[in-house]
Amino acid sequence: MTEKNFNAVREQLKLAKERRGPAPAGLVEEVKEQARTQKAVLEALDKGPLTVPELAAAAGLSPRKALWWVTALRKYGRVAEGPKRGAYLSYAKNAEKP
Amino acid sequence: MNGTGRPGDNQLGESTGDVRVGVYVCHCGGNISDVVDVKALAGLMAEYPHVAVAKEYPFMCSDPGQEIILEDIRANRVNRVVVASCSPTLHETTFRRALQRGGLNPYLYEHVNIREQVSWVHKDDHAAATRKALALVRAGVEKATRLDPLEALRVKAERRVAVIGGGPAGMSAALALAGAGLPVDLFEKGPALGGRLLEMGRVFPTGEEATALARRLAEDVAAQGSIRVHLGGEITRVDGYVGNFEVRVEEGGSQARVKAGALVLATGFDHYLPGAGEFGSGDAARVATLPEFQKALGSLPAGKVLRWRGREIRHLAFLHCVGSRQAEGLNPPQADGKVNDYCSRVCCTAALHAASQVLDRFPGTQVYDCHKDIRTYGRGHEAYYEDAAKKGALFFRYAEDALPEYLPASGLLPARLKFRDVLTWMEEVEVPADLLVLATGVVPRAIKGLVESLKLPVGADRFLQEAHPKLRPVEVANNGIFLAGTCQAPMTLDEACAAAGAAAAKAAQLLSQAEISLDPFVVELKAERCTGCGKCLEECSYSGALKLVDRPLAGLGATPPGPEGLSAAVIAVNEALCKGCGACVAVCEPRALELAGWHLDQFEAMAGAIAAS
Amino acid sequence: MANATLSYDVLVVGAGIAGLQASLDLADQGRKVLLVEKQPSIGGRMINLSKVFPTLDCASCITTPRMASVAHHPNIDTRTFAELKGLRREDGRFRATLRQKARFVDGARCIGCRSCEEACPVLVPDEYEHGLGARKAIRIPFTNAIPQLALLDMDHCTLCGLCARACPTDCIDFLQKDADTEVEAGAVILATGHELTRMDAKPHYGGARLPNVLSPMQAERLLAPHGAYGRVLRPSDGRIPDSIAYVQCAGSRDRSLGVPYCSRVCCMFAAKQAMLLSGSLPTADITIYYMDIRAFGKGYEQFVANARAMGIHFVKAKVARVTEDADHNPVVRLERQEDRGLPEEVTHDLVVLSLGMLPGADPVLEDFAGVRAAPDGFLESPQAPLAPARTSQPGVFAAGTATGPKDIVDSITEAGSAAMEAVGFLRRLGEGRP
């Protein structure tokens, strides 16, 4: 196993921040917002599988955004497709990753 | 585990000598070792029969990782290598090359995939994943112990290409090959090079004189010392296989034989000939095919009104899709009982190119265009459509459920074309036609002799059938034969020339070295086991890959004595024609045929190892 | 120059299907090729498609083997995420300046394990899914990308360092910089491809404004075996659509857009997508509004006939505009041509605009000695009828959609021809008579 040199990473990040200057405008806020939205989506799904419009209502998102979020979370294994309900698919939370 | 023990099988320690397998388990930086207990795996493998060393390492593919293998080949006399890591598609060649550097035959290597097919798919059950990895590595060792060294097959090749057909595609192919340094024999059955270019009028999209282009190509061909042109000869037969074809041609009463390593077919197309009475054809003064019209158009003197065969043509109608896009039940079938249901690709643009020339040079002639769809798809083609429309051509779109009807001239009425017009809401219209030009389609030139002697694949549309319509348009299933131009499908001139270049590229690749190097993974024969039963022949899809030959009996233990006791039939493999699918292996009961690198006993032993794990 | 310049027989620019094929056709003749691709993976547009007409082969199934052959070919060096910044002729050879864009990942150490991607907290709309899906700021561009190397999008990176901590090989390098190198080659093949017309080029069609009006590439990703949604859903609300329409010539055959020409592939991809849609949504109603159906290639006519037989509606109509109702259902206003042409409005669940092809943007062409573009914007091929791969500059050849719209098979054919032209040129060069 390679021995991780966390100090080296820290040093590099410091230099990279110096070189780049502040993070691109709005990025940090956006990432925070993403974390909040992700939490809201996963919490909404805690109660059971939801369709996109249901999820949108539960998490306070537009249906379009809600679809984008289940798409993203599905790709990274947090959410799985559930049974069809009418003209919609439902989405359920995957078991928490170790 | 020791194979199935069939007599004569590759018994360990017999033909392979002292087998010493090195097993190397990769952690893939945690990708494998987070799920598979690599230390336990290596430890257990070290005790497995024929394993000389078993090791684990974070990154086997890295330079230090490969160095471990090389060191074991040197110091531990390892002579078979098994690496358990990622998919072989990523690193099989990496490790084969490492073996080569270490002085081992690169095929004495077996790659076991424990990443994509173990650790990444069974991450929730480490014990099961490790057990599976263990079974797979054991199977890998079983296979490795039964591997033979392999060498790439080499077939001597005639460094010369025969190009059949002296039209633009054939000449372009010959020039491209000569340009790449390959000598060429160019066969044209007509008296001069040029093919269909000699009768095309002006070409689109540049408007150049086709005969001038033909002349330019023919001069370029003549200037190439390495192209031998055979004019006026009839090809009677073509034999052979990749690297070794022989073209027999009858030239001036004498037979000549020309050897070639590859063949480029540029046999071209014929114009569709309308059946008697089809849309008025036969009425030569009033109905012409587009090729006839194109050929004559250039030499007609400009004037107010077009004159054709002594008559003033005030109303000129073009009818599209004659002989193309035919529908069953609507169009009468062709000679072979089928309709031409394909699009001929070139006729829309050719018709509008002609229409636009007429409108330019004979402003008093009204042009009508009757089509199903206008397919001016190519670069600059749409401009002819726009141009003709701007200059006053009238466009009609005939309903596809009925054929337009040709009404001959009668009394004061001129000849007309009658159909229902989609663009005026299915109204029935009669378009006057002092001259009706039939935009006839393209059909492949009949080359029955070549198709039969070379067993060329032909498609439902009668054109030669490429190996893959998307990815391999100029190759056919037969090795060493390539398609240039309209023998494969309808094409414009520039497309045919591009196809010629592509066909030349394939031939040049094939003959870039004195010997054609073929994949070693073809069928190999243990002649002493062959009973000459011939079952394999029925199973083989590749003509000539297997054949029965006579062999003297002496020494053929497994062969029952023939009636005369002199010779018996045995199979011979032509490795140049075998594609290595292994279909014959399955039916060879005495196991005289095996697929090199993929022996059945290897798989039996692998299955056994897994079942026993 | 202290550094020896790398030298090749041929420089191939663009690793789409035409560039891949040209490279293989050269390398298999023993020519040394440098293949330069500005995207992080080779494969071009074809690897992004669902299936191909008329065989309905899965596009990635048949593209990946070809990509792998290029990647493993001993005569081909490949540089991805690299741009051609300049090209000039010197002493009869071409000298190119290449800019290797920073991936912020050491390509020699990355093992493609995606640990960094798992760890990254930033989601970004995925360009590979044309915005329908999401990716991380650091990621492998797509599953079958070649090379399988991660790349970091510094514009969306907060420099949190989670990826570096997750990486098992310490390959992430936040300090990596773009690097220019010089190479030289005897001949050049431009396989620079195409772009599509903008979704909002015809604003009255609603593209880029209405959520359920899609580009053809987005439709490909709806249909791809592992596309963004993994199935066909409409973007506004995830509903399974029941009625889908194609608007043909939505970016071609239109002088007002500067695209008077036919884009050649749209009739066929619409017919193909319609067939695939009707396969995955058997009850859906699928309509293609068209001017002419241009099914001119081998087997294409029969393919369209099959689509008709499957119940796809081909409607000859002029589409005036596309709007939407309160539920984001696109409303198509059209005039049928086969009927009394009264304007009518048809409501669909999803509309796909068949955009046209534009020349691939390649800034280098502007200062590219002697290689001219034709008035249509694509590279000029002045000797078109007999030698379509030649450009206006001797020694520079073109393949694929660099010289105008073309489908895959025509691009492949032309790539072979460009390769042969390059071989012939190199030999004449060797003989001292270029």
Added chain:
Amino acid sequence: MGQAAVVDPELLKAGQGNGKKILILTTLASSYPGANAVGQARLSYSPDTYIFRVPDPVMFPDDFYLQCFDKGFGGILVMSSGSDCPYEGAYQRLSARIARVYLKMKEKGISTRRLKLTTICTVCRAAFLKEIAEMRKAVAGE
């Protein structure tokens, strides 16, 4: 990165778990890369599955399948390249062969559900998983 896996050696020596083994024959051109794609997408399936790669499964004689059942395999999935198979006529020959194997299986009283011929391409991830799930059911039903 997680902890390096350590597995109790007794568990390894204990042989298989509950499930009977499934042998999967894949092709170099299509289904083997298809199986890889399943892993690249980090999907998951039963570990009692063992994948062989061959140029084409048409090389296996009828007996090979029967011997595998004798050796203790619960099921065999033959994942061919189907219509985009690089070998002419191989798929037809293979399916004819599998049909003959079915007859022999019937003679021997082996459920024909334990052998299946299917086609898998390089990105058929869902189909791959479905085939394994179905074969698991067939094998468990024995």
